[in-house]
Amino acid sequence: MIRLDSISKQHGRQILFLEASAAINRGEKIGLVGPNGAGKTTIFRLITKEEAADDGQVAVDRGVSIGYFSQDVGEMSGKSVVAATLDGAGPVSEVAAELAELELALADPERMDEMEQLVERFGHVQARYEELGGYALDARAREILAGLGFAQEVMDGDVGALSGGWKMRVALARILLMRPDALLLDEPTNHLDLESILWLEEYLKQYEGALLMTSHDREFMNRIVSKILEIDGGELTTYSGNYDFYERQRAVNEAQAEAQYERQQAMLAKEMRFIERFKAQAAKAAQVQSRVKKLDKIEKVEEPRRRRTLTFDFRTPPRSGEDVARVEDVHKAYGSRTIYDGLDLLIRRRERWCVMGANGAGKSTLLKLIAGHSQPDSGRVHVGGSVKMAYFAQHAMELLDPTQSAWETLSGAFPLASPGSLRTLAGVFGFSGDDVEKPCRILSGGEKARLVLAKMLYDPPNFLVLDEPTNHLDMATKEMLIKALADFEGTMLFVSHDRHFLAALSNRVLELLPEGPRVYGGGYTEYVAQSGHEAPGMRA
Incomplete structure (x- = not known):
């Protein structure tokens, strides 16, 4: 459905990806993880063609619709919350906007002389709205907005009056209303309360399309995804399982890599000691040469990158009363x-x-x-x-x-x-x-x-x-x-x-x-x- 084939990408002097590959298949729910600045948002932007890879190819199957929720929601004003949400539903939003304008015109006493033309136009627009499933979409938009915490009276109010966090929720509702084939969600829970997070969790569990998301909410990630795509050091690595499984598996992999490196280092040190000890002795010359050639042919195991784990130790606070x-x-x-x-x-x-x-x-x-x-x-x-x-x-x-x-x-x-x-x-x-x-x-x-x-x-x-x-x-x-x-x-x-x-x-x-x-x-x-x-x- 979506493929990243041997992509390379550099921002300034920072190499984000180096011949990295991954695939997103139909119906998969994938968590995208990696340290801050590793390139998670860049992956989304590559898939949506907002950025291009320096090398390699990002391929999206023909006809696949993509909905992308990012932290940058842009300007929102001049519409009701419901109307702004319907913008995610394509042509129906324009028809809904005209229908709303016509309803106001019909109630305007100063436009009585246009009434016949307005009524006729209203009939045509209303028919088109019904044809596009507008009334069902309006109901679905309100259902999604309610799930994300909006009261009914707020839904009909001006979207421009909302705070930045609530505008984020409108942007998320707009993407969910689209019902695209693939959802790309960049930190969807950042501005949600617990009730809205639980509603979104259930919604995404039942969503039948492909999902790729980042989230700092461990429990949310655990309950939704069944695959993890990790960005680390320019590479993309896939793990089958939720976030807890990924953490356990990564710890096992790191321990194995560390042990393999240590074993090889011990072997190399032993061989070098033999070479240093006997390189001046003619009787051992053949053995020394043999070991030198052997070391030249050995594929060196790279020293594993060690993740820095953050720890903070509280000093003992003064004791309070009971x-x-x-x-x-x-x-x-x-x-x-x-x-x-x-x-x-x-x-x-x-x-x-x-x-x-x-x-x-x-x-x-x-x-x-x-x-x-x-x-x-x-x-x-x-x-x-x-x-x-x-x-x-x-x-x-x-x-x-x-x-x-x-x-x-x-x-x-x-x-x-x-x-x-x-x-x-x-x-x-x-x-x-x-x-x-x-x-x-x-x-x-x-x-x-x-x-x-x-x-x-x-x-x-x-x-x-x-x-x-x-x-x-x-x-x-x-x-x-x-x-x-x-x-x-x-x-x-x-x-x-x-x-x-x-x-x-x-x-x-x-x-x-x-x-x-x-x-x-x-x-x-x-x-x-x-x-x-x-x-x-x-x-x-």
């Missing part, structure tokens, strides 16, 4: 919408609370109240004695000084720290080499998140309040963060849409429901088992 935070009879409303009506919660030392709830349930509001960034309408929020709190929220990234480099940000925050320890910190959070000199204004969302987390965790708090800390983080940084937080000796309260993060770190769950809060004594895994669903309002 009662870390207490919420007593808290009421909170925004306008006519009540968020809490007498909320009570006690967070004790070393508890790790994850907060679950549908959109608008008040997850982030609770974190803001406890962090002191918002006040209750009535009731009391009390933080305990000796508590040293660190609060991570998405707006924290906007507080970085755009003129400062990553290095200046860290060294300014910790002027007494040794340069060596700060270099280590920067490296662990993905700022190695010249990357530490990048000014904050050009950092990506993921880089900004990593920098804020590095700054927050270096001087360890004993109470972490984290609102979606894994947004924008790649798989390697997420794993590092999970391992670091697993050894954290303090207390945690967090919101996350990443099920791997939730399951690995929580030991208490607060579920915010319309009928009132519900507490679960175990972590996220126990919550799923007891509630029968992975997110509020979802079936298991």
